[in-house]
Amino acid sequence: MNKNDNLSNPIQHQVYHALPDDVYSDVPPVRVEQPSLLALNHDLLSQYGLASSWFESAEGINFLAGNHDYAEQHPIAMGYAGHQFGHYSPQLGDGRAHMLGQFKDANGQLIDVQLKGSGRTPYSRGGDGRATRGAVIREYLISEAMAGLGIPTTRTLAMISTGDQVMRDYQMVPGAIQVRTATSHIRVGSFQYAYAKLGESGVKALADFLIEHHFSDIAESDNKYLALFEAICVRQANLIAQWMLVGFIHGVMNTDNMSLVGETIDFGPCAFMDEFKTNKVFSSIDRESRYAWDQQANIGYWNLQRLAETFLPLLDSDSDKAVEKVQAPLTTYINTFQHAFEQGLKRKLGVTVSTPDAEDLVNHALPMVAAEGMDFTQFFDALTRVAQGSPNSDVLALFSNQEKGEQWLNSWQEIREHSTETVSAMRTANPTLVARNHQVEQAIQDATERDDFALFHRLNEALKTPYTVSEENQDLQAAPAPNERVLRTFCGT
Structure with missing residues (x-):
């Protein structure tokens, strides 16, 4: 059309x-x-x-x-x-x-x-x-x-x-x-279902469908099913790294909620973090912290292992050889995630060198943010503004220990790259706005209880450009007040 x-x-x-x-x-x-x-x-x-x-x-x-x-x-x-x-x-x-x-x-x-x-x-x-x-x-x-x-x-x-x-x-x-x-609604769970229902023929039909419609570049590979599995691993690793670098917690990474084309799917008890905690969980039913922020990469690997179990008959008639073949793509997942996350964190910090001091600063940045109880988005936004020329006070205001804050900032200023290109890359890595839990919940309450969609439309428009904020939307950058904090999110089904 x-x-x-x-x-x-x-x-x-x-x-x-x-x-x-x-x-x-x-x-x-x-x-x-x-x-x-x-x-x-x-x-x-x-x-x-x-x-x-x-x-x-x-x-x-x-x-x-x-x-x-x-x-x-x-x-x-x-x-x-x-x-x-x-x-x-x-x-x-x-x-x-x-x-x-x-x-x-x-x-x-x-x-x-x-x-x-x-x-x-x-x-x-x-x-x-x-x-x-x-x-x-x-x-x-x-x-x-x-x-x-x-x-x-x-x-x-x-x-x-x-x-x-x-x-x-x-x-x-x-x-x-x-x-x-x-792009597609085929999930890890789709392969598990086809394997249970139809065995190898069902898995092959799904794999051929994915290759035809979404991975056509691997159609002529020597082992196209192994190549497909590896491509899925790469996409999933990059996706989860992107989630974590903006403080996003999916909340329910079950195998039926994992798209095989590398798109985020099924937004139930998900949330963007306010104050940063590595083990942060929002889902009201995740009592064991299985899907905490810092567990998402591990769960991605676990889910891909479940997918691999269905792929084995396509990879080799000898089951031991098939298991051996699938290890390389799973290792690729680990390496791809680690590289994407580490490089993404360096980009957020404006660090381009790999000296011992630089690696130490990068490795300890998130633990420092957690120890200070800082808001994840506000910290990296303020750091970007300082790199762009704003006073150090924009970041120091987030520290409970000012002396510690000054020491950290001095070290960061010595190590970071000051070029215009790197500072610009910091901004594209560090949003000024995310979909704050308390604001989303308020939009839901307004629309549900009063048929008032004003905040919904305002948020929807502002979130289209999260790396810049207009004057009238600056209040949307605010972290929640104590009485506004959303501690638990729900599936909504």
Whole structure:
């Protein structure tokens, strides 16, 4: 579709029908009585090369709300298994989501369009298949924040009110549907499910599908399945390093929540840290700190080991040789993450040399921030401003021990690179704004309780440019007051 074709439905493909029937279920969304458009992501539509007219029309809104016959699209719910907090569940799947199909963006790439909160499916396991307005707002804002930071992510194309109420925590709250776009919705759990259902043939079908649609550059490799696994490892290592470098905690890194194309997917009990603690956890159900900030790289490795178990039959008929072959990509994951994180931290600090003093400063920077109880985003933003010429007091104000702060700053000033290029790189590594938990929660409360979307729209706009802040949005940089702190986040299902 082009922008002149304003009233045509662009969702004309359903590529997942090429997969074995056992890994998905044909099922349409469940109709709602009074759908209405709460928000439309015009900037994202523009990036895709799509006009907004159809999405704003009655036909488009009804299509995205589940009120359509879908004779051409054939929506599906995708099956997948997963290790949830380390415990294997053989059948999870899209319990409240429907894959409507795909459209082609301006570059000819197929983009998934999935509804979340669109009704029950064969995978609902007793759930109502619906989503709350608050859960949709949360994913909308945080996924847009990730996009603004340049971190690969699924996106929210639209937010639809169902006109209905749903029961959560013993109270009725407004229901909503998220219209989510992604490069792919295939997960580690998709391979686990295919392996359990179909064995080698199911895994091969999924792997061939991924190579055809998302990793075509490795199609001619001597061992394309080993090359695919390594490519997945590299993408995942880089993604997790990017999360951690901005203080992001995914919160629920189960294998069913790990995209194989390296995009952040499923924003449930996630959060950006305020005060920095290496073992910080937000998820209300992560009682063992399995998915703490400092455990995310380890969990990424663990998840990839689970994926490797399904790949083994494709790598060699001799199981011992297959296990041996898969070690190299797993080692690549470790090396890729370590390099990406270490280089990213140096970029945040403006350090370009590898002298013993420089390495010591870099290695002790985060422990120092933690010991001082400093706000993660504010510290690196202030440090960048000092590098740009602001007074040292911008950083010293964050230290409880001023003498210690002056000593650290003097060492940093001696070691850091003062060139314009390095200072510019610091700014692109250190956002001034992140999606603060207390602000996101306030936006949810305003929209849920009073139909007031003012803060939602303000945050959504400001988070598009997180490395600069306008004068009217400077208050969004503030860390939460003690009575505003959000200590626990929830899945929202």
